[in-house]
Amino acid sequence: MGVQKFEDLIAWQKAQELSVEVYKSFDVNKDYGFKDQIRRASVSISNNIAEGFDRSSNADFSRFLYFSLGSASELKSMLYLAKKLQYLNESDFQQMLQMCNEVSKIIRGLINSLKPKT
Incomplete structure (x- = not known):
């Protein structure tokens, strides 16, 4: 049995x-x-995962995962500026940067899992 709701996704949990x-x-x-901007960027990561999950196709979900990945990159850029x-x-910078990198890696894996098998 696969994932039934976005709350079960590790990517969403870690982004939260x-x-x-x-x-x-x-x-x-x-x-x-x-x-305001750094908070919106951080929230956008999990929100795009959630929104994409309930779309009608893997292609739509993948598109929203790319949006989420973009928000993670925006957050990383803002973390560097904050430092x-x-x-x-x-210490706080390194902790959040590591968390952001982990979330990005999980999202990339999720994107790859949605690609059609050839």
């Missing part, structure tokens, strides 16, 4: 955990534009 870390880490940050701006210490 990453969003929680982002929200916590930037909670008191006063750069509201930056804080340069000293919004994050080295």
Whole structure:
């Protein structure tokens, strides 16, 4: 029996955990534009996984997984900027970067699993 709901997907679960870390880490940050953008990028990862899961085909799901992967890349870019701006210490930066890389790797694997077998 395959996955029945998006909540069962490891990619979605890990993306949610990453969003929680982002929200916590930037909670008191006063750069509201930056804080809003990095939070939206983090939430977009799991939201695109969820939205794509309930689409009508593997091709549609795959398209949304690519959107999710793009959001993960946006988040990574913002994490680097947050470190340069000293919004994050080295430890928090490394932790979230590692989480982001893990989520991206899982999403890539999911995309590859949806490709038609030749």
